[in-house]
Amino acid sequence: MTVTIEVPASQPTIRRPEGQPGGSDTLAETLYTAASRYEEFADEADQLLAPRGFSGQGQNAYQAAGGKAAGEHRAMATTVERVARAVTAYADTLRDLLREWQELSDRQDVLDDRRTALIADINATTDATEAQIAALRERASALAADYAELVTDHDGLHRRVRANEDLLRQVFESATSLDEALSADGGVPEFAQQAMDRPGAPGSGATPEETRAWWEDLSEAEREAVVSSYPGLVGSADGLPADARDQANRVLLDDDLATLGSKADDGLITPAEQKVLDNARAAQQAMADADSFEDPITGERPGGQLWLYDPSAFDGDGRVAVAVGDLDTADDVAVFTPGITTEMSDVPGYTDQMQNLYESTRYNGDGSSVATMFWLGYNTPEGAIDWDTMTEGRAADGGERLADAVDGLRASRPDDPAHMTAIGHSYGSTTTSYAAADHDLDVDDVALIGSPGAGPADHASDFSVGQEHVYVGRDSRDFVAVLGDEGWIGKGGLGLGTDPSSEDFDATRFESEREDRGSTRLDGDAHSSYLAHDTESLYNLGLIVDGHGDQVNTASQSYDPWYDVPQDPEWDRDPSSGVPGQSQTRDPGQP
Amino acid sequence: MTDLYGVVPEPLAFAARDWGDLAELMERSSSDLGGQGVGALAPSVQAAASAFLTAWAGYAGESAAIARGFSSALDALVADATHTDDAIDTHFGGIDARLGPAR
CATH class of the missing domain: 3.40.50.1820 (Alpha/Beta hydrolase fold, catalytic domain)
Structure with missing residues (x-):
């Protein structure tokens, strides 16, 4: 008698998240350096606005031009710094996603080994008893369930990958035109701003419990966005998970190390x-x-x-x-x-x-x-x-x-x-x-x-x-x-x-x-x-x-x-x- | 250098030099941003990142030009003031202000 035991196919095809965290960090450092230079420009412009040495109409014209330059460059420093932080957050998240991808790959290797062993056992079995057939079917069924779970987790991984990429793309897009570069919200994606406008957001005077509830209501993508765009508020918000605070504070830390390090290198700190x-x-x-x-x-x-x-x-x-x-x-x-x-x-x-x-x-x-x-x-x-x-x-x-x-x-x-x-x-x-x-x-x-x-x-x-x-x-x-x-x-x-x-x-x-x-x-x-x-x-x-x-x-x-x-x-x-x-x-x- | 009818050259020369330094820093940033690759980012982000970097390399170049403009204007101010002071010196120096036989 022929017995059929359905052995599940190995799945899914596990895809590695694209991008390199190390190279992204390098890009962030370039942006932090640019931010520090814009800030230096604004600082120097402020200092130079009142040089001892001349007065009258000429100085008035000089002050007017310098004042405009100082204000605009300070706004640009803020915008490019926000983008740099977003790149840092992208790189940090990508590191986590790559770790997760590696874990999924390892899990699939283990499942594939089980699958290979199951096929070998099936092929080696002749004149199987009912109990042996049931045991083989049970192994096949358990394997199918584990593969299905892996597929679900893989889908989840790539949902987060897309969210991470979408967020960074939107940050770049929201800071590219000159109007955006000079705006107070330059480099902040609109959906991050909308998330911060909801009741319970950090900085709104909400209780830790309200802030926790606000966080719970955010989507994964919104969480990544507010961590990246508002790290100062998220990093010190009582009620938020420690992991969220940690992510935000590490963005701030990287920012200070790069921006102030660049200023020190330029001799302007x-x-x-x-x-x-x-x-x-x-x-x-x-x-x-x-x-x-x-x-x-x-x-x-x-x-x-x-x-x-x-x-x-x-x-x-x-x-x-x-x-x-x-x-x-x-x-x-x-x-x-x-x-x-x-x-x-x-x-x-x-x-x-x-x-x-x-x-x-x-x-x-x-x-x-x-x-x-x-x-x-x-x-x-x-x-x-x-x-x-x-x-x-x-x-x-x-x-x-x-x-x-x-x-x-x-x-x-x-x-x-x-x-x-x-x-x-x-x-x-x-x-x-x-x-x-x-x-x-x-x-x-x-x-x-x-x-x-x-x-x-x-x-x-x-x-x-x-x-x-x-x-x-x-x-x-x-x-x-x-x-x-x-x-x-x-x-x-x-x-x-x-x-x-x-x-x-x-x-x-x-x-x-x-x-x-x-x-x-x-x-x-x-x-x-x-x-x-x-x-x-x-x-x-x-x-x-x-x-x-x-x-x-x-x-x-x-x-x-x-x-x-x-x-x-x-x-x-x-x-x-x-x-x-x-x-x-x-x-x-x-x- | 002494005062030139209210214009004091030293701080103006220092200011011109500082603006020149800033111009160099912004030129460097322009070059860094323009030369920064985006290959480390996921392909779906690269186009937006490239557009951003191209735009900001341009902004940094404009900032360098602004700083150069301040530096040049201040240098010109010092030069003009020095020239005018010399001319005034010549004008007044040529006047014989004595009376009588000494003249």
């Missing part, structure tokens, strides 16, 4: 612009580090995300947030707030520390996925002896900003909330305390490390997360972490509120001593070592970020007896380093 360029280069280094980081368990790269990029903020100190891992999907998300003197130029070092935190959380974790973010979204005081430090004004303002940032993260994942931990270090712990005590910080756990005081909170129960979710790490040799008030006398305004490691505050204190600690508080670097590998502090922070704060190795709280100076029971305990269950935070084989 100003000191303020040079500071922005330095900040951009620091962010570039941080992103390269975050992107190349490998998960200690899987060996895969979770990738970095540039969640906030504002290099000229706060008189050039800059605002930035860099995540290691995927903020849109991670089960556990940590947001780390730094302390005084931290500026955007410090972002590479802090990104390394975020990698340590990620590593510790995963290494000792329960298998959940992780993202750790360095957040510098507030204006840190310039130094310890500083009016801004002593008045806590920056911490209060920063606390509100931090709470807003967390609200934005929450709104971006309404149906898949992450377990979130806010970690504040040094003055950043005071900032975090303001967020948790005064602004209803919407995290699950709070950890304060090296804290000079908990700002407005007198007791752990003042925090939005509840007393049982407040954790404190204090190295007994940390000279900053002993400044907070303890006991009924306090320390005369030396610190920034109640010492959160104290009995009075009554949070869960965890072990945070360094094995190589000094004999006094002036020895060593205890204040800056809480996130160093194979320390007690990083071990316990990893557990908290992983959602297992109840498993930290607790330490006795400090106290201030009426008859003596403040006491720290941790002073005499022997600390450990790299000990499993206490301070091992990574594979011992790692350097």
Whole structure:
């Protein structure tokens, strides 16, 4: 008897998206350079408009001509910069599409191998039983379903390819004529403008939830268009997926690197612009580090995300947030707030520390996925002896900003909330305390490390997360972490509120001593070592970020007896380093 | 150089030089844009990209010409003022303003 088993044909014919990302980047650089030259023209024209040296009718004519030239060239700088950003976004998207194409190709190879094996098995089968025939049919049926899924995914890929190409074509077309080049909307496709006119768009004063809903209503093509045309608004819009913010901020970063780099090459960069360029280069280094980081368990790269990029903020100190891992999907998300003197130029070092935190959380974790973010979204005081430090004004303002940032993260994942931990270090712990005590910080756990005081909170129960979710790490040799008030006398305004490691505050204190600690508080670097590998502090922070704060190795709280100076029971305990269950935070084989 | 009846040549000469530098930068941009290939883009985008680059190479060329115009006008102003100053010097220098036998 002849039995027919229909083996599906191999499909689809997988087409590679056309275009080269590297060459597109080169085109973008040429356009950024042109943008910087137009800007230089406008700047110089402005400067030259009032030359000392002559007056009268001649100067009036000169000023009229120069003024017109300055205005027109500034408009053209904006337009060509928009086009350059669109080319950058096109190249970034094309990279993603090519990765996806490669994955589809690999999937098809696997399906083709299954198909070949199925045909061989069919051909080798003689006198098949009913069960064997059923099994072969089932394999054929499953293969057909998998091919059909591949066809659907391939169609989706090429829909996005077309959208990416259409967008860039429209950007070019909207900036080609002189009228368009000089217009305020030059280089912005009409459908991107229309998308931004809808309720909930970034920059409209909408809530993070409204902005999220606006994003959900956009088509794929509209999303690409607004990222490319309005990266400044999209990159800082609370409520949007982190991936969208990341894409937009990377466009801005590439723009600054190319435009200001070109100005520097031409010898026409100003000191303020040079500071922005330095900040951009620091962010570039941080992103390269975050992107190349490998998960200690899987060996895969979770990738970095540039969640906030504002290099000229706060008189050039800059605002930035860099995540290691995927903020849109991670089960556990940590947001780390730094302390005084931290500026955007410090972002590479802090990104390394975020990698340590990620590593510790995963290494000792329960298998959940992780993202750790360095957040510098507030204006840190310039130094310890500083009016801004002593008045806590920056911490209060920063606390509100931090709470807003967390609200934005929450709104971006309404149906898949992450377990979130806010970690504040040094003055950043005071900032975090303001967020948790005064602004209803919407995290699950709070950890304060090296804290000079908990700002407005007198007791752990003042925090939005509840007393049982407040954790404190204090190295007994940390000279900053002993400044907070303890006991009924306090320390005369030396610190920034109640010492959160104290009995009075009554949070869960965890072990945070360094094995190589000094004999006094002036020895060593205890204040800056809480996130160093194979320390007690990083071990316990990893557990908290992983959602297992109840498993930290607790330490006795400090106290201030009426008859003596403040006491720290941790002073005499022997600390450990790299000990499993206490301070091992990574594979011992790692350097 | 001293003031020329209200015209101070140094800042004007510097301004002329800066405009000349700008003209060179814009000429370079014109050349860069005109020579930029579009082969790295998808074929469906290439025509629009080429039209854009051709147009903008032209705009940059016009900008270079504008900058050259400012530079030349300022150079001419300095030259005219210097020439006029010399002529005035000659005119006044030729006057014998003395009275009596000394004249």
